[in-house]
Amino acid sequence: MERHEKLKPFSLLDQAWIPLHYEGTRLWVTYQQLLCGEKKGKLCLPRDDLELAGVQLLVAITQVCFTPADRKELLARLKKPLSTDEFLKGVKDKKDWFDLNHPVTPFMQIRGVKASKSTPMDKLLAGVADGTNKPFVNPHGLAEGLCGSCTAIALFNMANNCPSMGGGFKGSLRGSTPITQLITEPVTQLITEPDLRRTIWLNVLHQERLSNIVMPWYQATAQQAPNYVDPVKAGEKIRATNIGLARGLLWQPAHFELLPAEDTGCCSVCNVTAPLYKGFNKAKFNYTVEGNWPHPLSARTFKIVKGKKEEKFPSFTTTAPGWTQLSRLVVAMESSKEGQIPAPVLLQIRDDGLIKQKHLRFVIGGYRNNQATVLERRHEFFSLADGWAEHGEVIHYIIKTGLAYKTALRKALYLFSEGIKDKNKEIKGSGVNLCQSGDDLYFQQTEQWVRDSFADINFKEPLPTIDCLRVQLKQTVLELFDQLTKPYRQEPKMLKALALARRSLNKSLAELQAVVTEEN
Structure with missing residues (x-):
C-alpha cells in the first residue's frame, strides 16, 4: 500500500479536470468553479461518447453530493449557482470517493488487483482495441497514454455504458450497452448555447420524486457508499431494491486498478500535457444482481411473462436511427402484457415544469455491439415541439x-x-x-x-x-x-x-x- 500513499491526489472535486469550450477558447475548470458559476461553457472532448459520459459523470457526482429536497430547491439550483459554503458542505463527506489516486478507495477502482500482466489503456476506450476495422477508424497510438481527466471519464464510461470485457467480467447495472438519455436546455434567443451547469441540474432528481416514485427504498439506502468504497463480496446475490442511489450511479462491475501515472506527456485523447496513465490491472469478479435498478437516465420496457414482470433497458441493436425508438424513450405506456417507462429525469421534466420552454431537447447515446465487440458509436440529438407530453x-x-x-x-x-x-x-x-x-x-x-x-x-x-x-x-x-x-x-x-x-x-x-x- 505504501506506493499508493505516495501518489499525488487527483480529485474530481477540486482538480481542474473539466474541459470547457467558451467563446472560442478551451479551458480546464474545477467542479467547484462550474457549480458555483465562476466558469461556464460547453463540455469539449474529441470523442462524442466520452463527451456524453463526461456530462453523465458530472450529473452523477452532483446527484450524489447535492440531491435537492424537492422541486422548489431544484428550481433554485437551476436559477442560481451554489455558494462556496454550500459546495463545501455538499462534498465534505465524499472526498475519498472521487480521488483517482486515493491510497485506499481510488475512484472506480479496487486496490490490490492481481493480474499476470497489465492491460493497455485502449481497453478503456470502447471500440479502439476491438473490431476488424480498427486500423482505419482509430489512428495508431490513440490510447497510448491518458491524462487523469480522460482516464476518470473512460473508467466511468466503461462501468456504465460499455459491453463487459468478455467472459467472466460483469456488465453494467443496465445491461450490456444501454441507451443513455440526457435532457439539454432548449436554445432560444436569450440562450444561444446550452449552459453545462444548468444541463447538469436538469438531469438531477429531487428527493421527493426519488422517494415517492422512482426509488421507494431511497431513504433506507441513502447512506450507502459506492461498491469500490464498500466492496461487494465474491459470489454475493444482491437485490436491485437494496442498491441505493449513490451506489447505483457509481457502480463498478469489474475489478480495475490503474497503474501509477508516469512522466508528464501529451494525452492521446485530449492533447493536454499532464502525467499519463499507460495501463491498468484487471481481474474477473463474480456476483449476481437480481432485478433491474431504475437508473435516472434510462428508459425501461417490460413484458409480463408467466405472471412475472421482466424489465430491460433499450439499446441500439440495429443500424436504424434513434427516431425509430423515440416512442419507447418519451411515451409512457402500460397494458396487462407489456409497457414502457421513460427515463425518470424525462418524467420529472414533464411533471415539474423545470424549464419555461414547453418543447423538449435531449441527447441519446450508446453503442451497438456484438458481445464484447463495439460495432458502432451512437450520439443523437432530438427536439420535440410543445405538446409532446400530452400527445x-x-x-x-x-x-x-x-x-x-x-x-x-x-x-x-x-x-x-x-x-x-x-x-x-x-x-x-x-x-x-x-x-x-x-x-x-x-x-x-x-x-x-x-x-x-x-x-x-x-x-x-x-x-x-x-x-x-x-x-x-x-x-x-x-x-x-x-x-x-x-x-x-x-x-x-x-x-x-x-x-x-x-x-x-x-x-x-x-x-x-x-x-x-x-x-x-
Whole structure:
C-alpha cells in the first residue's frame, strides 16, 4: 500500500479536470468553479461518447453530493449557482470517493488487483482495441497514454455504458450497452448555447420524486457508499431494491486498478500535457444482481411473462436511427402484457415544469455491439415541439408512418430478389439482394425530415405536418427503388422480377394512402 500513499491526489472535486469550450477558447475548470458559476461553457472532448459520459459523470457526482429536497430547491439550483459554503458542505463527506489516486478507495477502482500482466489503456476506450476495422477508424497510438481527466471519464464510461470485457467480467447495472438519455436546455434567443451547469441540474432528481416514485427504498439506502468504497463480496446475490442511489450511479462491475501515472506527456485523447496513465490491472469478479435498478437516465420496457414482470433497458441493436425508438424513450405506456417507462429525469421534466420552454431537447447515446465487440458509436440529438407530453399517440404515429414506407420499399426489393413461387404462378427472382442497401439509403435520406417533423409539429393539429412528411417519404421510396434497380433494367431475365417488384411497391403505397384517406 505504501506506493499508493505516495501518489499525488487527483480529485474530481477540486482538480481542474473539466474541459470547457467558451467563446472560442478551451479551458480546464474545477467542479467547484462550474457549480458555483465562476466558469461556464460547453463540455469539449474529441470523442462524442466520452463527451456524453463526461456530462453523465458530472450529473452523477452532483446527484450524489447535492440531491435537492424537492422541486422548489431544484428550481433554485437551476436559477442560481451554489455558494462556496454550500459546495463545501455538499462534498465534505465524499472526498475519498472521487480521488483517482486515493491510497485506499481510488475512484472506480479496487486496490490490490492481481493480474499476470497489465492491460493497455485502449481497453478503456470502447471500440479502439476491438473490431476488424480498427486500423482505419482509430489512428495508431490513440490510447497510448491518458491524462487523469480522460482516464476518470473512460473508467466511468466503461462501468456504465460499455459491453463487459468478455467472459467472466460483469456488465453494467443496465445491461450490456444501454441507451443513455440526457435532457439539454432548449436554445432560444436569450440562450444561444446550452449552459453545462444548468444541463447538469436538469438531469438531477429531487428527493421527493426519488422517494415517492422512482426509488421507494431511497431513504433506507441513502447512506450507502459506492461498491469500490464498500466492496461487494465474491459470489454475493444482491437485490436491485437494496442498491441505493449513490451506489447505483457509481457502480463498478469489474475489478480495475490503474497503474501509477508516469512522466508528464501529451494525452492521446485530449492533447493536454499532464502525467499519463499507460495501463491498468484487471481481474474477473463474480456476483449476481437480481432485478433491474431504475437508473435516472434510462428508459425501461417490460413484458409480463408467466405472471412475472421482466424489465430491460433499450439499446441500439440495429443500424436504424434513434427516431425509430423515440416512442419507447418519451411515451409512457402500460397494458396487462407489456409497457414502457421513460427515463425518470424525462418524467420529472414533464411533471415539474423545470424549464419555461414547453418543447423538449435531449441527447441519446450508446453503442451497438456484438458481445464484447463495439460495432458502432451512437450520439443523437432530438427536439420535440410543445405538446409532446400530452400527445404520445402522435409521436407513435409518426414513427409508425416512417417505418411503413420503409417496409413498402423493402418488400418490393425482396420480391425483386426472390420472386414468387406458388401453385398458380412462378416468377424467378433476380438473385440480387438490395434490401439492406434500401434500408440504409432510406434512413439516410429521410432522417432529417422525421426529426424536423418532431421539432416543428403542432401536436394539437398534426395533420399538415404528417401529410407533408408522407409526401416526402413516398417520393423518396419511389426514387430509391428506381435508383437501386436501374442497373438491372437492361437484363431481359430480370424484367419480370422488376415488374413484380414495381407492382408490389405501387400496391403498398396505394394501401398507405387508403389508410390516410380513411383516417381523415
